[in-house]
Amino acid sequence: MIDASDPSHSEGVDDHSSYSDGTTSALAGFADTTELALMMIDARGIITYVNKAGQRLLGYERDEMVGCTLDLIIPERLRGAHSAGVARVGGGQPSKLSGKTVEVAALRRDGTEFPIELSLSVWQGPDGVVMGGIIRDISERRQRDTRLHRLAHHDPLTGLPNRAQVNERLGAILAAGGQAAILLFDLDGFKKVNDNLGHATGDTLLQALAVRLPAVLDADAIPARIGGDEFAVILPDVGDPMKASAAARSILDAFRQSFTIGDHVLKLGACVGVALGPTHGADPEELIASADLALSHARRDGSPGFRLYEPAMRSAIAARRLMKDELLQAVSAGELVLHYQPQVDLESGAVFGAEALLRWNHPTRGLLFPATFLSVLESHSLALQVGCWILDEACRQAAEWRSTGLPEMRIAANLFSAQVNAGNLAQVVTETLDRHGLPPEALEIEVTETVVLENDDRVLAPFRELRDRQVGVAFDDFGTGHASLSTLKRFPLTTLKIDRSFVRDLLVDRSAGAIVQALLGMGRSMGLDVIAEGVETEEQQAVLLAMGCRIAQGYLYAKALPAEAFTRRFVETKGKARGKAAGSR
16 A cells, blocks of 8 residues: 655655655556555545545545545535544554445535445554555445345335335334234235236236225335235234224225226225234234234135134134145045935926035034035135036936936036136036036036126136026025126026025015015016025915915925935935925924
């Protein structure tokens, strides 16, 4: 390093150097050719030398710097600390930074501040302490680090914080003894947007949601995207379930208005899971897991809504996991079976059809009805396999009955959403009918409101195709949910099924009677068959007949029976079913 502590030496060469003149000149020449910025100051903080790279970096000529204090290139807010450090070293105290590399801020001639990396050396010159520094501009590195940090902590599509940042922020809040609520939600129907309209439209939809979310949340809320269509919101300093619930409602409100993406108007829904830290989790992992459990329960509740985490949810989730494992065993061991409930012509008393209903012969719990396990099965990877088995077995049984005593027998089979979403429903149904030699009019497929409410040609198309081939399409439990008359008009139905709750109250509730009468009239006007479910008494049957209902099923005729019992009772007797109620539930 050149010892140039005398300000009068503009070239930075000290006559008292221990180097020879030739060596000093060589070092000075080297200093001016290197790309590293070099600078020296004396014990008073006066700049005694700066090389050409330093001049270029800072924007000064050499004679504009030499003789000036170091404050020339130090931002004003940092000058006090720098001056104190120089004075301490100049007074003979050891430098804490000597031999080290530190990152500090410097000031250019034009007033712009920029980050530098400083390697400091201190030595004793002939006129006192000399401090020399190698200066590197690290602006590009800082920008690169900032970009990398942003990439590591932000979602590149929406610009929102990502899962890593959610974990960091929650961790910092909880570690400091603070409170925070975490809300998790995903988008109902987003996969269909991607499948039908393309990923570009899906990406634009996510960006639109990222813009809309902050507008419905408090200013200190932190929305984040943590997965494909999964979002989170952190509410700092919130431990009150009422405040967290209000935020969940705000998120749901964000979906009440449709999204316009290009030429498409998209309506989506969401379910929200809410957890409060540290009550529901002392660390980010546990807290997010609690919110995820609440989200799972909100999804199972059906319609868009939210659930606040409850400790009992963990045991419920454990029970569901156990049931999922048991269902795998049930399928491989043949424990799932079909029972058949007759559908009766009320005028003739003849059985003309049957609904195939799933049952589980559980090895330890006995015969289980769908209410016990259906929600688990529908979310299981087995749903498609089991749904196709139900369709196949029902058609096989119907073909057998048609050939042995009930030639007009019609079978009704319930569909799972997985069968509809598989994309080959019409093909599977057609191949199943062909395999068993069953005519299309002998099959009716039953759909739930979840399917009927789909405003999606991809979903509607196979049902239109099947209806046109004379396969029946029934809407199960109409009147209990959100389906409207316009929904019925759009969906290719052939049959309405009146929910058992209306039939049950038929004789005791005038409004139930009015609803049944309206459904029967609507079915007639739309050219649809109407089936009344849950008929248990002859009085109910008589009222339904008087209202014009022609088809019913329920315990008055028979509970759902195994195939062998159904055969003995109805096929061998040529299908007469009129009589007393078959028994209690």
